[in-house]
Amino acid sequence: MADHPKDVTITDEHPKTLLRDKHVEYIVSYSKKKDDFEYTMTEHIRMSGMYWGITAVDLLGCLGRMDHTEIVSFIQQCQDKTSGGIAPSIQHDPHMLSTLSAVQILVLLDSVSSIDVEGVVRYVSGLQNSDGSFNGDKWGEVDTRFSFCAVACLRLLNRLDAINKEKSVEFVMKCSNIDGGFGTRPGSETHAGQIYCCLGMLSILGELNRVDFDTLGWWLCERQLPSGGLNGRPEKLPDVCYSWWVLSSLTLLNRLHWINPDKMRTFILATQDPETGGFTDRPGDVPDLYHTLFGLAGLSLLGDTSLKRINPVFCMPQYVIDKLNISIQIVGDD
Amino acid sequence: MDSDTCERIISKLHNLVSLNTNLGDFDIVYASGEDNVSPVACVEGNISIASWCVKHVYAHAYHSSLRCKQKLWSYDECESLTRWTQFCLLIRPEVTTFWNLRRALIKKGLVSGDQELLLTKLILSRKPKCIEAFYERQWLYTKVLATSGHEWIRQEIDLCTWATSRHQNNYHAWNHRLWLLNKLLLHEDRNDLLKSEFESVMEWAEVHVSEHSCMHYVNQLVERMALSSKEGLCSLERVPPYVSSVAQLYEAMLSWNQNLIVQYPGHETLFYARKSLVLKFQRDCVDTATPVTAREHLVEECLVSGNEIGTQSATKDETNSWCCDQPAFKRTCVENVSGDWASLVMKERKFAEACVTAATSDFEKSVAQAYVRTVGRFSV
Numbered sequence: 095m096a097d098h099p100k101d102v103t104i105t106d107e108h109p110k111t112l113l114r115d116k117h118v119e120y121i122v123s124y125s126k127k128k129d130d131f132e133y134t135m136t137e138h139i140r141m142s143g144m145y146w147g148i149t150a151v152d153l154l155g156c157l158g159r160m161d162h163t164e165i166v167s168f169i170q171q172c173q174d175k176t177s178g179g180i181a182p183s184i185q186h187d188p189h190m191l192s193t194l195s196a197v198q199i200l201v202l203l204d205s206v207s208s209i210d211v212e213g214v215v216r217y218v219s220g221l222q223n224s225d226g227s228f229n230g231d232k233w234g235e236v237d238t239r240f241s242f243c244a245v246a247c248l249r250l251l252n253r254l255d256a257i258n259k260e261k262s263v264e265f266v267m268k269c270s271n272i273d274g275g276f277g278t279r280p281g282s283e284t285h286a287g288q289i290y291c292c293l294g295m296l297s298i299l300g301e302l303n304r305v306d307f308d309t310l311g312w313w314l315c316e317r318q319l320p321s322g323g324l325n326g327r328p329e330k331l332p333d334v335c336y337s338w339w340v341l342s343s344l345t346l347l348n349r350l351h352w353i354n355p356d357k358m359r360t361f362i363l364a365t366q367d368p369e370t371g372g373f374t375d376r377p378g379d380v381p382d383l384y385h386t387l388f389g390l391a392g393l394s395l396l397g398d399t400s401l402k403r404i405n406p407v408f409c410m411p412q413y414v415i416d417k418l419n420i421s422i423q424i425v426g427d428d
Numbered sequence: 429m430d431s432d433t434c435e436r437i438i439s440k441l442h443n444l445v446s447l448n449t450n451l452g453d454f455d456i457v458y459a460s461g462e463d464n465v466s467p468v469a470c471v472e473g474n475i476s477i478a479s480w481c482v483k484h485v486y487a488h489a490y491h492s493s494l495r496c497k498q499k500l501w502s503y504d505e506c507e508s509l510t511r512w513t514q515f516c517l518l519i520r521p522e523v524t525t526f527w528n529l530r531r532a533l534i535k536k537g538l539v540s541g542d543q544e545l546l547l548t549k550l551i552l553s554r555k556p557k558c559i560e561a562f563y564e565r566q567w568l569y570t571k572v573l574a575t576s577g578h579e580w581i582r583q584e585i586d587l588c589t590w591a592t593s594r595h596q597n598n599y600h601a602w603n604h605r606l607w608l609l610n611k612l613l614l615h616e617d618r619n620d621l622l623k624s625e626f627e628s629v630m631e632w633a634e635v636h637v638s639e640h641s642c643m644h645y646v647n648q649l650v651e652r653m654a655l656s657s658k659e660g661l662c663s664l665e666r667v668p669p670y671v672s673s674v675a676q677l678y679e680a681m682l683s684w685n686q687n688l689i690v691q692y693p694g695h696e697t698l699f700y701a702r703k704s705l706v707l708k709f710q711r712d713c714v715d716t717a718t719p720v721t722a723r724e725h726l727v728e729e730c731l732v733s734g735n736e737i738g739t740q741s742a743t744k745d746e747t748n749s750w751c752c753d754q755p756a757f758k759r760t761c762v763e764n765v766s767g768d769w770a771s772l773v774m775k776e777r778k779f780a781e782a783c784v785t786a787a788t789s790d791f792e793k794s795v796a797q798a799y800v801r802t803v804g805r806f807s808v
Contacts (some may be wrong), residue, residue, distance in 0.1 A: 097790070097791055098791060098794075099791065131487065132487075132500075134486070134487055134490055134491075135486075135520060138520075138522060138523040138524065138525065172582075181525075182524075185494045185497065185498065185525075186494075186524075186525040186527045187524060187528050189524055230524075231524070231528075233527075233528060233531060233567065234567070235563050235567075235677060271704075272704050272708055272711070273700070273703070273704060273707075277603075278603060279603070281606050281610075281648050281652075282603050282606060283602065283603070283640070283641055283644040283645075284644075285599065299750050308805075312802075312805065316798065327599075327640055327641075327697045328640045328697060329597060329638050329639075329640045329695075329697050330597060330640075337501065354604055369579045399664075408513045
């Protein structure tokens with residue numbers, strides 16, 4: 095294949111097999127570090143960090159290694175009594191992103207009843223605007239990410255009745271572009287992360303038929319570069335997190351076979367850190383929890399049977415979603 | 429490091445930021461701290477902080493801010509809180525809670541909107557794609573600052589140009605510019621504003637042909653100009669490229685795009701922009717628009733097996749006519765297509781194939797081949 099100026103090279107030095115034990119150790123030890131500077135620097139994404147870690151560990155079949163009681167108690171302390179929303183950490187302000195992460199963790203640990211569920215429903219539904227869009231918090235930033243967070247959160251809590259579903263869909267469709275993709279707001283550039291959010295939200299609401307499957311599927315599979323990795327927009331470098339945003343979107347469109355799965359797998363495996371464990375954005379970089387979850391989730395979508403199966407909308411193990419009897423829409427299934 | 433030292437460093441930084449009306453960049457510079465010099469420096473309006481102290485001072489400012497947040501603040505504490513949150517956000521602008529504290533201080537009148545504009549600009553000098561800083565500015569312009577004239581729009585557009593020049597494909601900076609474009613189109617001087625915006629963004633685009641975010645914005649600008657003219661809000665004759673119909677506007681853009689493709693082969697962005705223009709032309713200007721059809725078998729054939737369709741059919745003659753007599757080719761490509769979708773698709777096919785033949789490297793060829801496949805999906 096031609097030399098691509100915005101791609102990476104995978105060599106024999108990069109890992110070729112899944113380093114399961116290394117990843118479990120990486121995640122478990124990360125969750126135990128509490129005193130160092132790094133912990134302060136990342137406290138504003140603590141709730142999402144916990145969700146990434148705990149989901150990844152569960153996919154690896156080692157959920158028992160995490161301290162469930164401590165996690166649930168932390169989430170309880172992060173819920174804001176007045177608004178009902180959940181903050182990313184103690185003393186921080188509630189936000190839509192951390193509220194979804196907290197609900198995902200609690201569902202995974204079968205502990206939803208340990209928080210004020212009605213408070214969460216009140217918080218999330220209260221952030222919907224009259225045009226159907228959602229704010230991230232009380233300060234009013236609008237983004238299609240928050241539309242996904244709201245709908246996913248309320249579906250997990252079985253309380254979709256609390257929002258105007260039709261308007262939510264209407265707003266998300268206003269954010270679609272002529273290339274078939276979606277951006278953060280009406281007119282914004284198409285971005286693979288936003289596509290995942292919008293498709294996920296439409297799938298939960300059973301409205302995927304509004305999307306042009308082929309045009310969007312085509313744009314998505316053009317994200318694969320010669321190395322096998324995926325970028326999130328044209329002319330960007332590949333990043334392992336897109337192995338989740340793009341692959342899950344293609345799965346919902348029933349077009350996962352439009353990419354080359356072997357090359358994709360090779361790329362994801364090459365982003366493992368063979369010394370510390372964990373996955374990085376690109377081969378050779380520094381690992382973090384975020385890329386670790388999305389690397390594993392991508393492998394699971396590609397059918398790696400040594401990992402638990404992942405749900406392409408909620409990014410949670412499928413058995414958890416099955417227990418709640420939640421079904422999602424996939425193109426061609428109905 | 430004791431808290432007095434931390435406070436001194438925070439105050440010094442705060443004073444530099446407040447006293448300087450002509451601020452440049454802010455950044456953390458590497459220093460071990462072994463030499464006995466102040467960790468905060470200012471050279472020609474550019475402010476730096478030495479890496480060795482960041483860890484300690486950040487932790488101090490971070491925990492002090494959070495402690496202060498838990499109670500009702502006295503006036504003195506507000507002043508400290510202003511300095512602490514400023515320090516934290518300069519180092520870590522992703523912390524939403526600190527932006528929220530700033531907004532509360534602004535609403536109480538303890539921090540001015542102009543002061544906040546300075547802080548966000550300093551943050552953008554270090555992190556030009558910082559979404560939080562852009563959103564803070566939108567919040568300021570919507571809720572705090574008076575936005576009666578259009579000077580602020582021009583200034584803000586300049587800020588976007590500055591931020592986009594500092595980070596490739598800067599999604600949030602272009603998104604911020606789109607937010608401004610929406611304001612601009614509502615303004616009574618919109619013809620003048622559109623003229624200068626069109627000229628400035630086209631000039632920038634011509635020297636950044638790999639900037640997909642920029643080309644997306646260009647196409648949004650064109651689409652909005654088309655829509656505004658339909659609604660009678662702007663007059664296409666009075667703004668560049670000075671045309672008299674929406675179809676001519678798209679034709680002018682296709683021609684501009686084609687010149688760039690010929691001049692700078694091997695840039696995916698230009699072909700993506702072209703695809704959008706063609707599809708928008710079809711949507712807005714073709715009477716009997718045919719939707720892009722599903723041709724799944726074709727898609728699978730060319731993507732899974734790596735079989736490149738259509739690449740063999742460009743004849744020597746067509747290639748030569750394109751290379752040697754480019755303006756003529758361009759005319760036939762775009763001038764006769766109004767309302768005639770089939771002929772546009774035919775011309776696009778020829779153009780795409782000519783690009784493949786003209787390619788001088790494998791990479792250029794693969795980019796052009798991708799466009800051949802794209803055109804292959806346009807239904808006729």
